[in-house]
Amino acid sequence: MAQSPPQSGQPPIQQLQTVADLLETPALARIYAYILQHGPTTVSEIIDEIDIPQGTAYDYVQNLETAGLVQKTREQRPYEYDAESIALTLSADGETQTITPALIAAVARREEDTDIDVYIERHGLDGLATVLEYAHEYVDGTVNHRITARELDLSPLEAEIILQALEPVATEYADAAA
Amino acid sequence: MTTVYVADTGVFVRCGGPDNDKFQRLRQALRQTDTSLRIPQRVYEELGGDPVADEYPSGNIPYPDGFEEGWIVVADELNYANPLVSTIMDETRRFIASETDRDEDSIEKADMALVGLAAQLLDTGRADHVVLLTTDKPAGGAAETLLPQHGFTDRIEFRYVSVKYLETITADEFR
Numbered sequence: 302m303a304q305s306p307p308q309s310g311q312p313p314i315q316q317l318q319t320v321a322d323l324l325e326t327p328a329l330a331r332i333y334a335y336i337l338q339h340g341p342t343t344v345s346e347i348i349d350e351i352d353i354p355q356g357t358a359y360d361y362v363q364n365l366e367t368a369g370l371v372q373k374t375r376e377q378r379p380y381e382y383d384a385e386s387i388a389l390t391l392s393a394d395g396e397t398q399t400i401t402p403a404l405i406a407a408v409a410r411r412e413e414d415t416d417i418d419v420y421i422e423r424h425g426l427d428g429l430a431t432v433l434e435y436a437h438e439y440v441d442g443t444v445n446h447r448i449t450a451r452e453l454d455l456s457p458l459e460a461e462i463i464l465q466a467l468e469p470v471a472t473e474y475a476d477a478a479a
Numbered sequence: 480m481t482t483v484y485v486a487d488t489g490v491f492v493r494c495g496g497p498d499n500d501k502f503q504r505l506r507q508a509l510r511q512t513d514t515s516l517r518i519p520q521r522v523y524e525e526l527g528g529d530p531v532a533d534e535y536p537s538g539n540i541p542y543p544d545g546f547e548e549g550w551i552v553v554a555d556e557l558n559y560a561n562p563l564v565s566t567i568m569d570e571t572r573r574f575i576a577s578e579t580d581r582d583e584d585s586i587e588k589a590d591m592a593l594v595g596l597a598a599q600l601l602d603t604g605r606a607d608h609v610v611l612l613t614t615d616k617p618a619g620g621a622a623e624t625l626l627p628q629h630g631f632t633d634r635i636e637f638r639y640v641s642v643k644y645l646e647t648i649t650a651d652e653f654r
Contacts, residue, residue, distance in 0.1 A: 415536045423534070442616030444579050446489065447587035456529035457589070461492045462537045465614065 311369045313389065319368035320389055323405050324426055328353055330409035332361045333370060333384060337402055338473065340383035341374040398430045403474035407433055407467055416466040420459075428453075432460075436467035440475065483606035484653065485554070485596055486516035488525045488589075489614030490640045491540045501645040502541065509550040511650040516545070516612070517554040519596050521589035557595050567598040567625055574621040590618045597622055601631050610636045 311319075323330045331351050336342055339350075348358050362382060365371040375381035389400040407429060411418040421429050432453060438444035446461035453460065494502035509515065518526075532538030545551030559565050568591040575590055576583040593611060600606040611622050619637030626635040638644070 416538075419535050423531075438579075439616075442578065442620065445575075445590065445615040445617050447589055447615070448579055448581060448585060451585060451587065456531065457488060457525045457587075458492070458529045458532040458538060459535070461489050461614070462532065462535045465489065465492055465537065 316369075316387070316389060317391075319365075319370055320387065320400055320405075322364070322368075323370075324400070324408055327409055327412045328357060329361050329364065330405050331412075332358065333365055334402065334406040334409045336362075336365070336371050336382050337384040337386065338406075340371070341381040342383075343379040343381055345379065396427070398427055400430070401474075403437075403470055404430050404433055406474060407470045410466075410470065414466050416462050420463045420466070432463050433467055433471065435460075436464050436471040437475070439464045440468060440471045480607050481605070482608040482610060482653075483600050484514060484516050484610045484612060485593060485600070486518050486522070486551070487593055487611075487613035487615055487618070487640075488522050490516070490612050490645075491526060491542050492537050493614065493640050493642065493645055494537075494540065496536045496539045496541075501642075501648075504648050505645060506545070506548075506550065508648050508650045508652055510548065512653040514653040515550050515552045517552050517596070517600075519554050519589065519592040520556065521587075521592045523553050525589060554596050555599075557592060557599060561599060561602065563602045563629060564595050564599045567629065568592075568595040570625050571595070571618070571621045574625060575617045578617040578620060590615065590621075593618050594622045594625065597635055598626060598629070598631075601626065601634055606634075608634050608636070610638060612638050612640050614640050 323333055332347060332353065335347055335351055344358050344362050347362070348355055362371065366373065366382070370387065371382045371384045373380050374383045386402050387400065391398055391400070407417060408426070411421060420432070432449070435444055435449045435453070439449070446464050447457050449455070449464060450457040450460035494505060496502070526540060526542050542551055557564055571591045571594040572583050572586045575586045593613065597609040597611060600609050611619060613619050616639065619639065622635050623637045
């Protein structure tokens, strides 16, 4: 029986540092999310697909590789990279959140989607992680904005705004959540 | 054949603010065909009820323009004394509770109002056909499942309002 690959091959606390960088740096998160969805891929492909300056892209891919979140899958030029999925579960004061690739992808969109940015400003990354779970259900048709609003103490309008903003992420990462 | 279009909050959020192309496409399609969207009173309350939403680009919904220009209309009050309307609303609550695995008490009246309004329009002869435009899949499913059980076969249609739906909408959608 084949063993599943180790998640990033790094011990949890070291991984936490890189994940914190991903959550704070939307451009880094976008590169990680792109490699995860489309890898193996090259840096020039990444530059073509997402609007990031060339120098930044090379630096960030290097950072992700050093952190063990992406690996070189082709050792000759042009190098190709693939990403490991992450799932980092954190508990504090009885509350638990899991940092998933979908959450990283949602954060990655905050620069291009101001609705997500405003939601993070108002409710924090924990709030985003929680509503992202509702977004998965919203896509599946097992919840709507009104139930979300009631359960998360939002107005129905705010709930619908963030659910629609997260719909592309929840759709793209549907399998990952299953 | 009178077709009446009932619209939910999600349609207007999906428009993505007044400068957005999607809003202008929807507006143009409706005006070209002289069609108006009916919204239940509770949807009207959702659209205007939260000042916090103004902080969001998609919360800046120019729906008052729609009222001024006549392509958004607040629907008549629901007549709860009409046994069909009240029955359908009860069934909608049960249907959505079951679809979402929630307690019946937690199902909002706005959901029931969407399907109740469709029932009222059909029952009173105001509409031969109702199209429900929403992003609320449980409510859309309730409408398409329950109304045919009361004899309104082929007279209710749920259209899921996706980004693509609004990006490609034309007057043909309302003909």
